[in-house]
Amino acid sequence: MDKTTFKISKMDCPSEENLIRMKLDGMASIKNLDFDIPNRELTVFHEGSLAQIQKSIGELNLGSQIISTEFTEQTLFEENSHQKKLLWTVLAINFAFFGIEMTTGLVSRSMGLVADSLDMLADAFVYGISLFAVGGTLIRKKRIAKLAGVFQLVLAMLGFVEVLRRFLGKEAMPNFETMIVVSVLALIANGICLYLLQKSKSKEEAHMKASMIFTSNDVIINIGVICAGVLVNWLQSNKPDLIIGTIVFVLVVQGAVRILKLGK
Known part of the structure; x- marks a missing residue:
């Protein structure tokens, strides 16, 4: 059996893992996948088909490259029986915060919160596809991925239109206090999700490492919205909120494109 390690520079959180x-589901040559999110590495245990594996990972545009490949005699791998329960947990957290951030974003007139809610929804889609496609056919998985990707793209496009309208028109100031408080809560929620999923990998990873948390795009986005809230109050302008909203919508579109690639 071969053991190939990939460096995946844009693998920032468990949603990219899923x-x-x-993407690799159904490839008979793959015997096990071992993810190291803090170091952004993936180790694939496989019997041949390296070119196909490399091509499939490359299609996700996550910045992948092979670090090493070698023969291994390892044939037994630890199975995590709690994975499905954990996926349901993080799905529930992400979907709940999608609702919270979307609602508070609309009420407080913050495009940063609205955009971040869609980023939470994007992660929920990934976990949801992982769960609902289990045991299903490849065609079913692709169909679900297409629907999720298109829905996410439509919402992001509507968000871009609203940001443009607010840039060009006169809009009331977003409520910076709501932006900061809700983003802090979302930051905590993302940290919990990342911790739970990383903790499940092995006992050695039971303690949350700073590198696990701060390599996550979701956490960086939360910090960005917090900073935008501070700047909104300091500058008495809605522009920081619109700028962070635009940046997050771009990330949401990129996520939607990756999901759509699963449907090909």
């Missing part, structure tokens, strides 16, 4: 898992 994207890769779904």
Whole structure:
């Protein structure tokens, strides 16, 4: 059996892990996948088909490259029986915060919160596809991925239109206090999700490492919205909120494109 390690520079959080898992699902040559999110590495245990594996991972545009490949005699792998329960947990957290951030974003007139809510929804889609496609056919998985990707793209496009309208028109100031408080809560929620999923990998990873948290795009986005809230109050302008909203919408579109690639 071969053991090939990939460096995946844009693998920032467990949602990208699940994207890769779904992309490689069904490849008989793959015997096990071992993800190291803090170091952004993926180790694939496989019997041949390296070119196909490399091509499939590359199609997700996550910045992948092979670090090493070698023969291994390892044939037994630890199975995590709690994975499905954990996926349901993080799905529930992400979907709940999608609702919270979307509602508070609309009420407080913050495009940063609205955009971040869609980023939470994007992660929920990835976890959801992982769960609902289990045991299903490849065609079913692709169909679900297409629907999720298109829905996410439509919402992001509507968000871009609203940001443009607010840039060009006169809009009331967003409520910076709501932006900061809700983003802090979302930051905590993302940290919990990342911790739970990383903790499940092995006992050695039971303690949350700073590198696990701060390599996550979701956490960086939360910090960005917090900073935008501070700047909104300091500058007495809605522009920081619109700028962070635009940046997050771009990330949401990129996520939607990756999901759509699963449907090909």
